[in-house]
Amino acid sequence: MPSEAQALARLDLDRFMPYRLSVLSNRVSGAIARHYSERFGLSIPEWRVMAVLGDTPGLSARDVAIRTAMDKVQVSRAVASLMRARRVARAEDAKDGRITRLSLTRQGTAIYHEIVPLALHLEDLLLSALGADERRTFDRLMDKLARQARLLMPPA
């Protein structure tokens, strides 16, 4: 005879994908952060700002916020401390007085070019657990999941 009681749902954390993503992400970001924080005293938000400015100089703070998925307060604070350390410089926008254009200083650029290979190396270390085919597959599946999350799980 079939049981009448509906089995109560349980959660096996080790198989729960949001949890696995979080643990993996924290480990990897933490490993990278350990390097640049020890070597240059950079916080995670600071490095994120430097990363986008190294790739695309002249962005406004708002642009940086969008590209890094940070909020504008975090960006404002990271920029303030990066300017104090003379790693980022600010210029007024010709047309819009509310905006400032941000870029790495010479010193900031030097740091950027020292961190990037390290970051790429650690990424490669992680991905070396996968074969070439598997890497391409993982890349594709991550894109699908990111699109789905963007669609269904808006921030804030």
Add this chain to the structure above:
Amino acid sequence: MPSEAQALARLDLDRFMPYRLSVLSNRVSGAIARHYSERFGLSIPEWRVMAVLGDTPGLSARDVAIRTAMDKVQVSRAVASLMRARRVARAEDAKDGRITRLSLTRQGTAIYHEIVPLALHLEDLLLSALGADERRTFDRLMDKLARQARLLMPPA
């Protein structure tokens, strides 16, 4: 004629796997957190503690810390506030006076059984971007990456 200058490494954030993992993980965890925080006033660390206790009652705080990848301070604080809210109870260990055995109260269990289906539903919503084969593949690749990260990128 071949260029002599070695191109300086650049970082394309949109293709950088640690960054993509972080954005995806934050979006998904944030979406789940929004629900249980609005509905029950639970913080992320609090929910994590409840999640492992719901699955395995009788763990010590240290066990909880290991299983959730949280540190012992976070666990201590989450447990303290969960006990205030009568969602978690504590019992002395028969053999070791330093240890306390944690479990969900009846009230905590009720909340657990309400959140779990929601969490599983959101996981499913995310994974519905993938076909059945793709899901299995993603699962396997995540396991490989997690193992690699555990090996090469120890916490702290």
Add this chain to the structure above:
DNA sequence: CCCAAATAGTTTCATATGAAACTATTTGCC
């Protein structure tokens, strides 16, 4: 052209967090 609403960015304040110091108990070795 003027003023209300929108936008960029900063500051303030209350809370969250992490590292280090601390208490209590147990373990292990002489």
Add this chain to the structure above:
DNA sequence: GGCAAATAGTTTCATATGAAACTATTTGGG
């Protein structure tokens, strides 16, 4: 058996963080 080292958990303190209020500038409709 007794004491130094290890372990479980809490508290303290200094810093990080986020939400909301604030300033300055620009935009757009009447």
